[in-house]
Amino acid sequence: MRMNPSSPPTGLRLRPLSARSVVLSLLLGVHPPELPVRDLLRSVEPFGIAGSTLRAALSRMVAAGDLVRVEAGYRLSERLLERQRRQDDAVHPATREWDGSWETVVVTATGRGPAERAELRTELAGLRLAELREGVWLRPANLRRHRPVGPAGLTQFFTARPEQPSRDLAAALWPLDAWAATAVALLAHVAATKQPTDRFAAFAAVVRHLVTDPVLPAELLPEDWPAPALRAVYTSYRREVAEALRPGAVGGGTPQVGAPGVSRRAGGGLGPGSRTNPIERHGPGPRAGRTQKEDEER
Numbered sequence: 001m002r003m004n005p006s007s008p009p010t011g012l013r014l015r016p017l018s019a020r021s022v023v024l025s026l027l028l029g030v031h032p033p034e035l036p037v038r039d040l041l042r043s044v045e046p047f048g049i050a051g052s053t054l055r056a057a058l059s060r061m062v063a064a065g066d067l068v069r070v071e072a073g074y075r076l077s078e079r080l081l082e083r084q085r086r087q088d089d090a091v092h093p094a095t096r097e098w099d100g101s102w103e104t105v106v107v108t109a110t111g112r113g114p115a116e117r118a119e120l121r122t123e124l125a126g127l128r129l130a131e132l133r134e135g136v137w138l139r140p141a142n143l144r145r146h147r148p149v150g151p152a153g154l155t156q157f158f159t160a161r162p163e164q165p166s167r168d169l170a171a172a173l174w175p176l177d178a179w180a181a182t183a184v185a186l187l188a189h190v191a192a193t194k195q196p197t198d199r200f201a202a203f204a205a206v207v208r209h210l211v212t213d214p215v216l217p218a219e220l221l222p223e224d225w226p227a228p229a230l231r232a233v234y235t236s237y238r239r240e241v242a243e244a245l246r247p248g249a250v251g252g253g254t255p256q257v258g259a260p261g262v263s264r265r266a267g268g269g270l271g272p273g274s275r276t277n278p279i280e281r282h283g284p285g286p287r288a289g290r291t292q293k294e295d296e297e298r
Contacts, residue, residue, distance in 0.1 A: 012185045017201050019049045019057035024066070025204045027076050028084050034075035046197050086126055090210040091231065098142035098217040102160050107135035109154040120154060128214055130173035138173075140166065142217045170220040182209060183226040190233060199237070206234050 017025070022044050027033045035043070037058075044054050058074060061067040067074045076084060105124060112120075121131070129137035138160070147157055162169055170176070186209060190202045213227050 012182070012189055012205075014189075014201055014205050017047060017204070019044060019053050020061060020066075021204075022047050022049060023054070023057060023061065023074075024080070025200070027067075027074070028080070028087055032075065033081065033084055034070060034073060036073035038073075040073065086211060087207055090207065090213065091234065093213075093215045094144040095142050095215065095217075096144045098140055098219075100161060100166065101141045102138045102162060102166075103129070103141045103147075104136070104138040104158040104160045105129060105155050106158065107137075107154060108156050112154075130214070132173065138162075139214065140170070140217050140220060143215060167220050170214075170216055174214045174216070176214075176222055176225075179209075179212065179214075180222060180224075180226050183230050187226060187229060187233060190237070203234060203237055206230060210234075 023040060026040070026043055027035060040058075041051055041054060058067065062069055062074075065077050066080060068077050105127075107120065124131075124137045127139075128143065129139050131137050141159060186202070186206055190199065190206065193199050193202050210227070210230060215227075218225075
């Protein structure tokens with residue numbers, strides 16, 4: 001039985017944010033995911049990213065299919081819009097009462113190359129399914145969503161009730177202890193982080209970790225599961241920044257961008273693009289990592 005991968009446990013080594021990482025974090029956090037160049041320039045400045053570095057990163061991102069150039073500036077490509085949807089779902093997952101059944105997806109296609117198999121595995125993992133064995137993916141049927149099917153002709157869907165106790169099966173499929181350890185470390189990190197640009201990076205890491213939360217029924221989770229606390233601290237951060245940026249607040253202004261993973265319409269903005277936002281009031285953070293691999297995603 002496969003143990004599905006998770007983030008490293010407690011050794012949090014949050015990487016410096018490159019120009020590409022900051023741009024993706026900003027655009028993934030706004031709805032619609034589009035910003036003018038002037039706002040992007042203003043937004044990345046607190047991270048020590050020069051205008052020439054930003055423009056070079058934007059050109060590479062367009063060439064790589066991450067961004068699309070529009071009249072007003074840049075927006076996420078169709079491929080990354082799906083990533084934004086998953087990110088939004090991670091912050092507010094839609095669940096339903098669990099009846100003990102499991103969603104099961106079986107890969108039935110054969111003769112596919114390594115790239116095609118890897119693409120399908122990524123898609124199924126993105127649906128919060130775990131791999132029991134080669135070509136067999138499953139999870140408790142507690143998510144409120146449409147039937148999780150892969151590309152047409154490649155998979156078949158079943159609803160099953162495994163004979164193995166569900167709690168044991170969940171523990172074998174997901175590294176729950178490792179996920180919880182990383183979440184606890186993130187909670188401690190964001191509580192101790194005060195520099196606004198560092199907090200932006202920390203909460204971007206929080207969103208990335210929430211995307212990997214399997215969102216299991218409560219009866220299948222270890223005691224003191226930290227996912228609700230991680231979502232709560234993120235929501236608190238969102239309220240904090242929204243309050244700092246609300247019209248009429250001392251030094252307040254209109255937020256230009258949202259916090260990582262938060263809809264601007266939802267009222268939760270990180271707002272490094274605003275002249276009066278908390279990041280810029282505290283001054284620029286450390287220089288962004290220029291040596292980070294350009295294909296690193298957020």
